Amino acid sequence: MQTESMYQEIILDHYRNPHHKGLRDPYDAEVHHVNPTCGDEVTLRVHVTDGVVTDVSYDGQGCSISQASTSVMTDLVIGKQVDEALRTSEAFLELMQSRGKLEPDEDVLEDGIAFAGVSRYPARVKCALLGWMAWKDATARAVASSSGGAA
Amino acid sequence: MTAVAGAALPAFATSYDVAAVRADFPVLSRQVSGHPLVYLDNASSSHKPRQVLDAERQFVEQHYSNVHRGVHTLSQEATDGYEAARDTVASFLGAPDPHGIVFTKNATEAYNVVAYSFGNAAAGSRFALGPGDEVCVTEMEHHSNLVPWQMLCQRTGATLRWIPLTDDGRLDLTDLDQLVNERTKVLAFVHVSNILGTENPVDVLVARAREVGALTLLDGAQSAPHQPVDVAALGVDFFVLTGHKMLAPSGIGVLWGRRELLDEMPPFLGGGSMIEVVQMSGSTYAAAPERFEAGTPVISQAVALAAACDYLQELGLDRIAAHEHALTGRLLDGLHGLRGVRVIGPPTNDSRGAAVSFAIEGVHPHDVGQSLDELGIAVRVGHHCAAPVCRRYGVPATTRASSYLYNTAEEIDRLLEGVVEVQRFWGA
Numbered sequence: 100m101q102t103e104s105m106y107q108e109i110i111l112d113h114y115r116n117p118h119h120k121g122l123r124d125p126y127d128a129e130v131h132h133v134n135p136t137c138g139d140e141v142t143l144r145v146h147v148t149d150g151v152v153t154d155v156s157y158d159g160q161g162c163s164i165s166q167a168s169t170s171v172m173t174d175l176v177i178g179k180q181v182d183e184a185l186r187t188s189e190a191f192l193e194l195m196q197s198r199g200k201l202e203p204d205e206d207v208l209e210d211g212i213a214f215a216g217v218s219r220y221p222a223r224v225k226c227a228l229l230g231w232m233a234w235k236d237a238t239a240r241a242v243a244s245s246s247g248g249a250a
Numbered sequence: 251m252t253a254v255a256g257a258a259l260p261a262f263a264t265s266y267d268v269a270a271v272r273a274d275f276p277v278l279s280r281q282v283s284g285h286p287l288v289y290l291d292n293a294s295s296s297h298k299p300r301q302v303l304d305a306e307r308q309f310v311e312q313h314y315s316n317v318h319r320g321v322h323t324l325s326q327e328a329t330d331g332y333e334a335a336r337d338t339v340a341s342f343l344g345a346p347d348p349h350g351i352v353f354t355k356n357a358t359e360a361y362n363v364v365a366y367s368f369g370n371a372a373a374g375s376r377f378a379l380g381p382g383d384e385v386c387v388t389e390m391e392h393h394s395n396l397v398p399w400q401m402l403c404q405r406t407g408a409t410l411r412w413i414p415l416t417d418d419g420r421l422d423l424t425d426l427d428q429l430v431n432e433r434t435k436v437l438a439f440v441h442v443s444n445i446l447g448t449e450n451p452v453d454v455l456v457a458r459a460r461e462v463g464a465l466t467l468l469d470g471a472q473s474a475p476h477q478p479v480d481v482a483a484l485g486v487d488f489f490v491l492t493g494h495k496m497l498a499p500s501g502i503g504v505l506w507g508r509r510e511l512l513d514e515m516p517p518f519l520g521g522g523s524m525i526e527v528v529q530m531s532g533s534t535y536a537a538a539p540e541r542f543e544a545g546t547p548v549i550s551q552a553v554a555l556a557a558a559c560d561y562l563q564e565l566g567l568d569r570i571a572a573h574e575h576a577l578t579g580r581l582l583d584g585l586h587g588l589r590g591v592r593v594i595g596p597p598t599n600d601s602r603g604a605a606v607s608f609a610i611e612g613v614h615p616h617d618v619g620q621s622l623d624e625l626g627i628a629v630r631v632g633h634h635c636a637a638p639v640c641r642r643y644g645v646p647a648t649t650r651a652s653s654y655l656y657n658t659a660e661e662i663d664r665l666l667e668g669v670v671e672v673q674r675f676w677g678a
Contacts, residue, residue: 105620109301135615137632138646160646162616226616 105220106163109213113167118174122155127241132233134225139165139231146200147245152176152184155224155234164223165213169230171210181238187211188231262576262659267567272656274299274561288661293444293605293652294630295494298558302497305557310550317542317549318523331548335556336539342559343489344480345506347415348373352505352512352539353552357471357492358394360505361438363542364467364488365398366518368436369405374473375437381407384433386464388413388421388450389642390443393635395469395490399438408435415642419446419595420592426458426574434464441473442603445650447578447593447636449473449603456485472603475562475654477571481506493551497558506532512538519544532638542557562655566594570655574604577653577662581606584666591669594643607634610669612678615647621672622649627665 124127126144133140139161146154155173161167172191176184190207190215199219203212217227272278275297280287289297307329313322317332326644333348340348354360371377379385385399389412403410411429413420430437437459442449452468459466467488473479474489481489488511493502507515517524517535521544523573526534537543562570579599585591590611595600610618630650633640640647650666672678 116412138640139616140646164616189300203317218622223616223620 105216105223107216108212109171109210110163112165112215113170113210114163117166117170118178119154119156120158120170121156122158123154126154126156127244128237130233130237130240132229134161134165134229135164135199136225139226140227141165141169141233143230143233143237145234147181147238147240147241150181152179152181152238155237157230157233159230160224161229162226164217164226165229168211168214168227169233171214172230172234175180175209175211176234181242184238185235188235191231192228194218195227254555262580265572268573268656268658271299271368271565272658274301276300278656281626282626288625288627288664288667290651290653290661291628291630292475292657293495293634293650295299295500296475296497296654297656298497298499299555299561301561302499302554302557306499306554307548314550316546326650328549331553332475332547335552338556338559339504339552340506340678342479342563343474343504343506344482346482347509350506350509350512351421352542353547354503354505354542355501355548356494356503357469357490358398358503359454360490360492360503361395361398361467361469363454363505363518364507365402366517367515367542369402370516370518373429373517373553377516379403379406379435380580382433382467383408383435384411384431385409386411386430386434386437386439386445388439390419390421390446390448390636390639391438391440392444392469392471392549395438395440395467396638399436409433413439415446415639418597419443419448421448421450423451423454423563426454430455430458430462430464432462434459434462436467437464438467438469440469441479442470442476442605443636444472444605445596445636445639445640445648447603447605447607448596449601451601452484452486455466460485461662466638472605476567476574478567485509488569493555493558496555497561498549498555502548502553504555507538509538512542512559515541517541517544521545523547563608565655573655574653574657575599575602577657577659578602578604579608580659580662581651581653581665583663588666588673589670592672594639594645604654605650605652609645609648609652610673610676613672615649615675617676618649618669618672619673622668625664625668625671629666630664 126146129140129144141159145156194203195218197218304441313327315328317329336348336351340351368377416422466486468486470491478536490554491504494500524544592609594607632647
């Protein structure tokens with residue numbers, strides 16, 4: 100089956116054994132994002148301490164691409180400065196919008212490079228971005244609430 | 251064929267020459283992912299035969315103009331073609347009067363025409379709704395025959411009720427007399443479900459609606475393309491279809507309504523063509539169907555729809571229905587024979603259309619659809635614009651295979667083999 104080129108082993112590994120899955124405390128913001136065209140959904144929490152993403156936890160249901168991508172995302176952002184994590188997220192977004200024409204930087208995206216093939220399937224790009232968009236949204240809220248003096 | 255489902259299936263006989271039909275659809279001979287295309291996404295949209303494309307092209311190349319506006323030759327010919335299309339569709343639906351045929355851009359617009367017309371009705375009119383009035387739908391409605399009614403109820407203060415579903419994908423009519431009652435103004439329901447495949451008992455629902463004086467609207471988007479439909483015999487007040495699911499182009503739908511109702515209903519969209527006398531202080535409106543066709547209508551698409559009706563009638567809707575029934579039986583038998591596969595909808599082939607939804611344990615429908623595409627098999631995955639149905643059966647989405655007049659038993663077998671291949675790849 101040719102899909103094996105899209106369904107890279109890394110993606111299947113993350114799908115079968117997702118990293119950081121399950122909702123945890125403490126957290127600063129929680130969001131719920133859905134993909135209305137397919138019903139995929141994710142509830143995601145972000146904990147930010149002194150400008151560092153200290154935890155991302157999530158629960159959800161969806162296809163292999165959305166679940167694996169969320170798992171990879173948590174590996175990439177946890178422990179990073181918010182600014183740096185946002186740059187990683189931009190790099191992943193750029194890769195997903197490349198229609199297979201971009202050579203991903205493994206130093207930046209690590210396991211995320213496995214999704215390069217997904218960018219050739221426009222119908223699946225939204226799946227790959229679901230967790231990332233939820234993280235970006237939750238992080239913006241977490242940062243806004245801490246700068247508002249709540250911390 | 252590997253030693254799976256299809257091996258035990260009986261030989262397949264059909265009532266017309268499917269190979270000859272397939273020759274009318276050029277797309278069916280193309281390759282996808284290195285395999286001959288198996289197109290089983292017909293409940294979403296069907297392909298178009300050469301006869302329909304030729305009819306539209308010939309009309310546009312030789313007779314096209316705006317309609318109901320000019321005195322020149324092309325204007326008259328275009329108007330004649332457009333109105334002849336109305337006559338053809340009326341005859342296709344068994345409608346007694348072509349003036350009951352309103353052309354819309356799709357089925358969704360047709361539901362909205364009715365819902366907004368009711369919302370525009372003056373207090374005291376038989377169409378007006380308010381607090382205390384009720385609209386009844388079913389839990390298996392496509393969003394297009396659900397959301398407009400939700401919106402109407404929000405605007406008017408009326409209450410929305412719905413007939414629930416049984417575990418095997420049928421309407422649960424236990425409480426029908428409570429759900430459709432003296433307060434019910436409209437009962438809007440689907441003839442054949444796009445997600446479950448269920449064919450609903452129109453006679454039972456219409457009889458109850460008549461007892462309480464409620465108007466009935468039947469969503470025929472999945473029935474009119476596949477089986478004989480006679481709106482007079484069905485006894486409904488409104489019937490809706492869409493062209494692109496029945497061999498015609500996208501951009502054309504039909505609202506049929508009983509003439510006396512359409513003539514009383516207030517218009518939805520205002521503009522040219524739908525008027526009688528226009529003054530700065532106000533306007534009066536044309537009779538049906540023009541009252542509901544504001545602006546330049548979908549002209550060549552209506553002509554193409556008529557050609558599609560002719561194509562279907564020439565082949566015979568009863569023979570098409572019989573062919574699809576046999577394909578559906580083969581698919582259901584095959585799916586029931588596979589471990590880890592659950593049919594969402596009626597498990598048996600009685601009172602059933604050609605759409606079959608299923609879930610493969612351990613594999614998300616998106617992954618099923620992607621994997622099948624790599625085998626050249628086109629199915630639909632998702633919630634099929636019927637999210638409440640997915641919720642009812644505890645699945646986020648389904649995989650749906652839906653056959654049509656040009657599909658073959660071999661294609662059903664390829665799908666069944668594909669499902670086994672998907673299970674192998676995903677270790678399900």
